Amino acid sequence: MLPAQQIDAVKAQTNIVRVIAERVSLRKSGASFVGLCPFHDEHTPSFHVTPGTGRAHCFGCQWDGDVFAYLQAAEKLSFPEAVRKVAALTGIALDNLPAPEAERLREENQLERRRAEAYCHAERKLLLELADELDWLRKLHRKADECITAGQKQELAWASLEFVAHQLPRTDAAYVIVAHS
Secondary structure, eight states, rough: OOOOHHHHHHHHHHOHOOOOOHTOOOOTTTTTTEEEETTOOOOSOOEETTTTTTTTEEETTTEEEHHEEEEEEEOOOHHHHHHHHHHHHHHHOSSSOHHHHHHHHHHHHHHHHHHHHHHHHHHHHHHHHHHHHHHHHHHHHHHTTTSSHHHHHHHHHHHHHHHHHHHHHHHHHHHHHHHHH
């Protein structure tokens, strides 16, 4: 990743007004520039760009950020891509910035990890719900013990186990729950 001092140097040498004015029509108003916000529809300018602070703020939608955040939002860039673009606009050479391919692979790995976590969470939730159903069936069996004969109990036990087994996803964890019932 790019060192913070290089990112700060790029930001310090960048004219935020020039970058934003490529997409937004700005007019001078006191110490800042104003224009229509690119992030929501409006008829009265509420998007303020302040070169002294290097920040932009919309009083309509409350968007706020620096030149990198603006490019990320306006052009759907990742942070490293936004830094690269600003550095190219200002003519600054960057060191140690990961290649776009490496950045893309890192993002894909993060996405795959989030998918796996979501799948595990959903499977855990399903197993907990099925465990609750199994507890309900056990209570039903206790009640049935009081009312039916031994042969009827065995038939009911097999039928309920088959029902639960068909409800569980086909994973080792599911068979463990049925086996320990």
